[in-house]
Amino acid sequence: MERWRINLYILWISQVISLTSFGFGLPFIPFFIQELGVTDPEQLKIFTGILSAAPAITMAIMSPIWGILSDKFGQKMMIQRAMLAAVIIIGGMGFSTSVWHLLILRFLQGLFTGTITASSAFVAVNTPNHKLSYALGFLSSSTFIGYSLGPYLGGMVADSFGYRVSFYVGAGLMLIGFALVTFFLKGDKKPERRKTSVIKGTSKWKELFAVGIMLLMAMLFLQRVIRTIFSPFVPLYVQELTHTTVGAASTTGSINGLIGLVTAVAAILISRLGDKYDKMRLIRIMLLLGLVDVLILNFTSGMTNFVVFYTLLFFIIGGIEPLITSQTAEMTSPDKRGTLFGIQGLVGSLGWMISPVLGTYVSIQFGIKQIFWVLLFFVFLNLCMAFIVRNYRKKQEVKSDDSI
Template structure:
């Protein structure tokens, strides 16, 4: 088997382990907070939103730094760094004694982890260009497969062994993924380690990737991440509110999280394959427009089953957009600078994940948790407008950048 495929499938398995690890405990944070002593519904909404905002804010700051480091020292090292700290932090979450200790760990999570960004960066730099959408789709599927299996198992485990042990088991599973990457993933040394001749020239070179086209893609990713994450932190509270009791709420939350994540993984494995054979932005626009009426249909029904059905279909349609847009940006960026690109994209995605729970907390306190669902179609319409702008920029700049540094490039030795 070709080396790039061995790397891809190893990282696919390791990322399933990684996201399963987080899925064992993170989706049930609202219930864990109640166990830590938070009883007021207003306080609970505030802390749930804060818990989702802190790691996203920290990751928005840290991602560009790790991206530049990965271009210099290699992406495999960044994956190992992210998985090691994730294992340590997850295990520590199971041992906290108050909510503020948990919040500090969430900040550390944002700074020191980021397994998804590190793995995506590795794959983008070590995969043939004609297989890029397929490879990134495979990696996206691992993220959501892990996030579908993790909450499903975690919801069942939580009712038997409690939330603390779920976090500890998550840390153990993360270390299994760490070992897989350590021994099975091999990195092409020609894809990193380029030295710039001066700091000023290096800065100019890095900023050369930030073209109007890339900026338009970044805005699309920002809005898309907001649409997908604004309701996620409050799903557990919505289920508890719908059931009228916390009993079995973890189980149903796990089922819904599992269904939406599985749908996203299915989209990444199927829809994104078209991305290598058709116009990526046009495909993204079709998926975005189809997802809007589907999300609207979640609003009039009170049934948890009907909500879960339409919510899952929405995630299937939306799930193909991010890897396709990522591939669209990656194919116009030199391979040796994709670590920096993915670092910037990590920041943009984290900003979306940071802003969405703030917005969700405000809406849930001022109106209701269900009112958050009404925001998603509105944000998705904005996403469609952003993709339209990206299409216009693509027409202005139809020629992709080279995939590696040229020998005569004055910035590199």
């Protein structure tokens, strides 16, 4: 078997373990902070938003730095750094005695973790260009599978043994993932500059900040908002629909698990299509279907309808982010892809940071369900961006033909 495939499968397993460990405790933070003494409904929504945005703020600062360092010292080292830091931070959350302790650890999480970005950079550097969509889509499926297993298993642990135990188990799992990467992941040699769609001789920063890549970065930002704007409020919405916190952790875990599973399936299926068909056309189709789904979600009520259409949304949009990241990677030289994924981490973190702030404001002013209207707006906005990218590419093709 080719080495890049072996590395991909090792990273897939390690990321399933990694994201499962995160999922053991983090989705139930709204319940945990109630246990820590935050019970006022308005304060609960505010802290839910702040704790969701906290790691995104610091990750936005550090992602480009870690990306540059990965190009210089190797992507494997960055994966090890992120996973070892996560062991300490997730375990530390279990020892929190106030919401402020939890907030500090969430800020530290953004500073020192980031296993997904580091692993994606490794795959982008060590995978042939014609297999990038498949490889990144396959790797991203590990994220969603991990996020499906973690909340499901963590919900049962939390309901049976308490939220603190969920964090301890999560830290133990992350340590297993760290060992797997340390002893079995190989390769990571300094890549030579290979032919890409970028003109030879282009400077590093001019290449990374080309107009085409920046447009795709804007789409990535909007996509991250779409994926995360409602996620922090799923536990509170479940509590609102069921009128109780009894068993809410298990219910939330099951919903998150189902969402993670269908998103993983979508990421694999759609990313495979991305190696055969036009990626941007696939993205436009997915966003159009997503727009219809969110519109229906806004006009329905009840737990069953919420689960069906919210889950369907993640199946529809599950493959979009891998398609965007593989498209940008194909437009960038391999020796710059670590930096590229660091910048993408910055852009994604900004989306992750803004979405809970918007969600918190809307939930306080108008109610949790009204966040779906904001979600609809961002899906529509990203669909518009997809058409802008299409028009830009057509203009570039015309210019290229005229220059021949």
